[in-house]
Amino acid sequence: MSETVLRAGAPVRPVALAEVEQPAVRLTHVSKWFDTAGRRQTVLDDISLTVGRGEFVCVLGASGCGKSTLLNLVAGLDRPSTGAIEVTGGRRPALMFQDHALFPWLTAGRNIELALRLRGVPRRERPEEARRLLELVRLKDAYGKRIHELSGGMRQRVALARALAQEGDVLLMDEPFAALDAITRDVLHEELTRIWSENKLSVVFVTHNVREAVRLGERVVLLSSRPGRIAREWTDSDLPEAALTARVTDALREEIRRHGRR
């Protein structure tokens, strides 16, 4: 069990050389603040994080600690106040939102085809590719369906297929399963694990659910709140899932408790 309290920029664990040379995502001393009504609120403070190629990293943190802000920065939807973010691979990272964000004026298939089109896939190849992606998330019958005809779980699978259509090396996921019931979430965890391992994706998965983070992540990064800093991280271990979950839960609680004491 390697549990490390992090100093910014410090190597977390012995990583393979190839990974050091070409990580999928590298954040160096990234901070983000918002100036609202004359007051400066620092949301992210000096975050340094490296995501290796093909790695599955879960970022865990309490509500409002800046998880979405972090993903928005990596996705290029917003700029860091200071620090640098590098995403290798050329293609922009795909981002899956908590709220599926599928376009309701298009069918499920067309949503995916739009992503393909914006990626520059020729028109003739799009329908076939869209069907292949829907099959990947086991939804081949959903091609002609309107979004409102699909259940929450199905929508998230279509959203995953649309994100995969971007063919970025990096997939960012912002609590994509938070609104789903436990059974559906369970199934989607398996689905995601399968797709991740088959497609050699680098995933940054944000959640406030410890069990989900421990279950999915090869590495779990705990963010503190106000400001969001990397508090700790856990890498792959031989510890049983339940025991690791308990540990991470304790750490998260400790983080939250600190705010009560202040």
Place this chain on the structure above:
Amino acid sequence: MAAGETVATRKGVREVRDSADVEAGLDALDSAPVGPARTPLRQILRERVLPPVAAVVLVLLAWQAAYEAELKPDYLLPSPADVWRALSDQWYEGTLFSTVWTSMQRGALGFAAAVVIGTGLGLLLGAVRSLRVGIGPVLSGLQSLPSVAWVPAAVVWFGLTDATIYAVILLGAVPSIANGLLAGVDQVPPLYLRAGRVLGATGPARVRHVLLPAALPGYLAGLKQGWAFSWRSLMAAELIASSPELGLGLGQLLENARSYQDMALVLATIGEILVVGIAVDLLLFAPLERRVLRAGLAGVRG
């Protein structure tokens, strides 16, 4: 890899339960039952067609009764049959179609130009904050200015030409369309814009694939109002700026009929103007609105 096989995970090799089956079951449970059954034709006739037809019949009956009671002399209040005769005379002279066609052509062309300009203006104002602050209120003000008010000015500027007619149509319709689009853009959930950016929709692709479709409910309302204003402005322009050099449209016909004191023709022409307005609404805008509604855009998000 098929379901039920093993997948390497952080915990080493783990059995994946046969998740495909579970998933299929969940999907079946979750899916909405197959769409609502089609309304039978008889019900459509009874609920949608019968009431308006009955209303028209009632109006005709009341009109006929007023005529027979001789409330007014018949050169002031012709009977429905007189009006019908005026219509059929027009038909046999071959002027009915050409007159309606002249006006509709002008209306369509003017409206199309208004759509192009109004859309461009709406997008521009939506994108540039300072322009919007400056021009937005003027645009809203123009929207409530009856476009008839422009006719005298247009006649002075352009004389009795088609340019006058089109100028009045544009001044009537462009503000509605631009404002409708702005309202639509304001209502676009920011999530769609961000999703579009993540997918790489920038510049014209963003407008075409995300902004316009997402703003469609408001935009469509603006277009509909824009058409109504186009048609009204056209009639006002034709009525006032009537001259032999301009082709004979419905407005001019109305003005001619008035000068001949031909009340039956006046009423027949009003009927034609009304029918064109209703027909465009029913045949063009109603289906569009239904489609937008079906896309789950109006109100019911997600």
